[in-house]
Amino acid sequence: xxxxxxxxxxxxxxxxxxxxxPRLIIMEAVFENHDHFNVDDLYEQIKKKHKNVSRATIxxxxxxxxxxxxxxxxxxxxxxxxxxxxxxxxxHLHFICIxxxxxxxxxxxxxxxxxxxxxxxKGFKISEYNLGARGLCKNCKKNKE
Amino acid sequence: xxxxxxxxxxxxxxxxxxxxxPRLIIMEAVFENHDHFNVDDLYEQIKKKHKNVSRATIxxxxxxxxxxxxxxxxxxxxxxxxxxxxxxxxxHLHFICIxxxxxxxxxxxxxxxxxxxxxxxKGFKISEYNLGARGLCKNCKKNKE
DNA sequence: ACTTTATTGAGAATGAATCTCAAAATCACC
DNA sequence: GGTGATTTTGAGATTCATTCTCAATAAAGT
Numbered sequence: 001x002x003x004x005x006x007x008x009x010x011x012x013x014x015x016x017x018x019x020x021x022p023r024l025i026i027m028e029a030v031f032e033n034h035d036h037f038n039v040d041d042l043y044e045q046i047k048k049k050h051k052n053v054s055r056a057t058i059x060x061x062x063x064x065x066x067x068x069x070x071x072x073x074x075x076x077x078x079x080x081x082x083x084x085x086x087x088x089x090x091x092h093l094h095f096i097c098i099x100x101x102x103x104x105x106x107x108x109x110x111x112x113x114x115x116x117x118x119x120x121x122k123g124f125k126i127s128e129y130n131l132g133a134r135g136l137c138k139n140c141k142k143n144k145e
Numbered sequence: 146x147x148x149x150x151x152x153x154x155x156x157x158x159x160x161x162x163x164x165x166x167p168r169l170i171i172m173e174a175v176f177e178n179h180d181h182f183n184v185d186d187l188y189e190q191i192k193k194k195h196k197n198v199s200r201a202t203i204x205x206x207x208x209x210x211x212x213x214x215x216x217x218x219x220x221x222x223x224x225x226x227x228x229x230x231x232x233x234x235x236x237h238l239h240f241i242c243i244x245x246x247x248x249x250x251x252x253x254x255x256x257x258x259x260x261x262x263x264x265x266x267k268g269f270k271i272s273e274y275n276l277g278a279r280g281l282c283k284n285c286k287k288n289k290e
Numbered sequence: 291a292c293t294t295t296a297t298t299g300a301g302a303a304t305g306a307a308t309c310t311c312a313a314a315a316t317c318a319c320c
Numbered sequence: 321g322g323t324g325a326t327t328t329t330g331a332g333a334t335t336c337a338t339t340c341t342c343a344a345t346a347a348a349g350t
Contacts, residue, residue, distance in 0.1 A: 159306085161296090162297090163295095163296060163297070165297065165298080166298095168297090186318090198298090198299090199300070200299095200300095201298075201299065201300080202298060205297085224306095257312075257320095
């Protein structure tokens with residue numbers, strides 16, 4: 001947790017961006033969340049803590065967090081852009097339910113190993129995986145019958 | 146080309162959907178396109194042929210084509226949903242070079258098989274895969290040294 | 291043809307993301 | 321710890337892809 005904040009501060013400095021309150025509040029909210037989130041989630045989360053930050057600011061700040069490498073954009077869900085942690089978090093394979101929006105995470109290492117091999121065969125050096133699939137989760141599959 | 150049309154007709158019938166002119170015109174436009182397209186592309190393409198179909202109808206029809214398995218939703222581009230052919234087109238794993246933007250396609254079946262197993266273990270029914278990785282291609286990797 | 295039922299078109303509505311600009315905050319400098 | 325140049329913020333307006341509405345139209349079984 002400490003390290004992430006330090007990295008973020010360094011990143012802002014290196015870009016000559018100011019360490020403002022809203023930027024710190026948003027970062028904290030992001031690190032309280034331990035899996036996926038979208039801008040609306042952050043907005044509600046911050047509001048609950050009585051710290052007010054406008055949606056516009058969150059929309060402006062999230063791309064900075066992405067650029068800093070602490071989070072990354074994931075597959076969209078319910079027509080919203082969603083984000084996930086990258087720093088200190090295992091990579092996951094995501095199954096997104098097209099009916100209810102639920103995200104199911106699954107093991108990743110096996111898949112990554114296989115993909116690493118394929119990439120190596122092409123001389124490609126992977127820095128970030130994007131692995132997922134859309135479909136129906138257990139419940140929604142059942143209800144469709 | 147013939148087969149795809151036949152499959153589409155069968156699909157519509159199996160769903161008790163009518164074989165209307167707009168639905169056929171849209172299907173033809175889709176099959177004239179041989180790689181990626183979005184709703185706007187289709188709209189312009191159809192208009193050029195003096196066949197008029199409203200945007201609303203295209204928006205309603207594209208999901209049918211997806212459901213029928215002839216096309217699938219791909220990664221969005223310029224904040225528009227884009228689609229790509231699946232029928233008669235191999236699935237690919239995309240390696241995207243973050244330096245030069247090149248897309249390298251790689252085999253897919255092995256990976257898909259593995260992912261199918263993982264999904265099954267979670268009771269998840271996959272309808273569409275999104276598999277890729279970002280990194281450096283052979284050339285760019287070399288040039289960075 | 292006729293009738294029922296699904297589909298279409300045109301424009302209105304929605305909603306996530308972006309933009310605008312005056313007011314407020316940061317920070318380098320004194 | 322104040323001052324001023326420069327960024328950043330908030331609030332609401334705006335944009336634009338997508339979805340919805342509903343009267344008019346078309347499909348297809350009889």
